[in-house]
Amino acid sequence: MTKEELKSRLGELLPSATFEEGAEWTTIMVDPSAWKDIARQLRFTPGLDLDYLFCLSCVDWKTHFTMVYHLESTIHRHILVVKAKLDRSDPEIATVSDCWRTAEFHEREAYDLFGVRFTDHPDLRRLFMTEGWNGWPLRKDYEDPVNMIKL
Amino acid sequence: MDVGDHTRPGAEQFPRPADPFPGEVHPTAGGGIVISKLDEIINWARSNSLWPLVFGTSCCAIEMMSTAAAKYDWSRFGFEVARATPRQADVIVIAGTIVNKMAPVLKRLYDQMADPKYVIAMGACATSGGPFFYNTYSVVKGADHVIPVDVYIAGCPPRPEALLHALITLQEKIRSGATREQIKVEKPSRS
Numbered sequence: 001m002t003k004e005e006l007k008s009r010l011g012e013l014l015p016s017a018t019f020e021e022g023a024e025w026t027t028i029m030v031d032p033s034a035w036k037d038i039a040r041q042l043r044f045t046p047g048l049d050l051d052y053l054f055c056l057s058c059v060d061w062k063t064h065f066t067m068v069y070h071l072e073s074t075i076h077r078h079i080l081v082v083k084a085k086l087d088r089s090d091p092e093i094a095t096v097s098d099c100w101r102t103a104e105f106h107e108r109e110a111y112d113l114f115g116v117r118f119t120d121h122p123d124l125r126r127l128f129m130t131e132g133w134n135g136w137p138l139r140k141d142y143e144d145p146v147n148m149i150k151l
Numbered sequence: 152m153d154v155g156d157h158t159r160p161g162a163e164q165f166p167r168p169a170d171p172f173p174g175e176v177h178p179t180a181g182g183g184i185v186i187s188k189l190d191e192i193i194n195w196a197r198s199n200s201l202w203p204l205v206f207g208t209s210c211c212a213i214e215m216m217s218t219a220a221a222k223y224d225w226s227r228f229g230f231e232v233a234r235a236t237p238r239q240a241d242v243i244v245i246a247g248t249i250v251n252k253m254a255p256v257l258k259r260l261y262d263q264m265a266d267p268k269y270v271i272a273m274g275a276c277a278t279s280g281g282p283f284f285y286n287t288y289s290v291v292k293g294a295d296h297v298i299p300v301d302v303y304i305a306g307c308p309p310r311p312e313a314l315l316h317a318l319i320t321l322q323e324k325i326r327s328g329a330t331r332e333q334i335k336v337e338k339p340s341r342s
Binding site: 128130137142144147148149150151 | 289
């Protein structure tokens with residue numbers, strides 16, 4: 001599917017989503033509360049078949065968080081980027097580990113380093129940091145007077 | 152042909168090796184007697200047969216592999232075979248960043264190595280934390296916080312020549328009896 005075809009297809013499938021222009025890949029912004037249904041649609045709708053989540057990341061913009069999901073279809077070879085804006089004081093979004101199995105560990109990583117809570121995640125605990133670690137190290141306002149030397 | 156004869160004409164363009172055998176041959180009838188100190192012979196032998204441990208934690212390890220490979224070939228100086236077990240290794244080259252989670256592993260590897268053992272801190276991360284000195288929650292600011300280090304190399308990462316220089320420096324240190332291991336042995340016992 002070309003970018004234009006993908007865009008028009010998404011426009012009729014997800015009327016609530018907004019497109020973000022100027023990026024290499026087709027990018028849509030979604031509401032985090034609707035993400036669970038949208039993810040299922042993107043994954044299972046015939047013709048879209050975005051069956052491969054090749055990157056899951058979180059960005060700290062200091063005012064809010066953005067979850068970024070990079071999706072690709074191994075059948076049709078089109079790529080879609082989905083972004084969802086999260087509240088920084090209470091970051092919460094539904095898990096997509098039931099749609100893409102790889103998200104289970106990627107979400108654990110995002111939880112570990114940013115403190116994003118993924119609801120209905122089967123095993124949400126720290127991945128890299130030691131058990132009982134205090135705080136979320138990749139947040140911009142993270143302080144660690146024991147291990148960190150501030151410049 | 153006597154290859155080792157440096158007195159023959161033309162030999163002056165081939166300088167003597169930096170590590171001549173520590174001793175002299177005392178000629179007697181029917182052969183000769185080698186006169187030397189046992190300690191010096193042991194150090195000489197040890198310095199020319201240092202087996203490194205297969206241990207690399209980041210990009211410095213790529214340079215270390217390059218140093219071991221055909222072009223730079225550290226076997227020329229006696230770093231013959233890298234050992235994949237600390238029980239058979241003499242020297243550990245800390246090739247890369249040591250993070251807080253890796254520190255206990257490094258300590259255990261060092262403890263498992265048999266005496267005499269030597270440590271080379273390769274590159275900026277292993278000497279001081281390097282680019283991860285500031286604003287990092289996870290990096291050990293220098294591997295010498297975990298285990299004692301004999302030779303440090305600057306660079307990020309150091310070139311293979313720099314690693315070879317460090318290895319040869321370690322050999323010189325062993326031959327002169329100045330490594331931490333040797334000083335430890337020479338302390339009077341507590342009995």
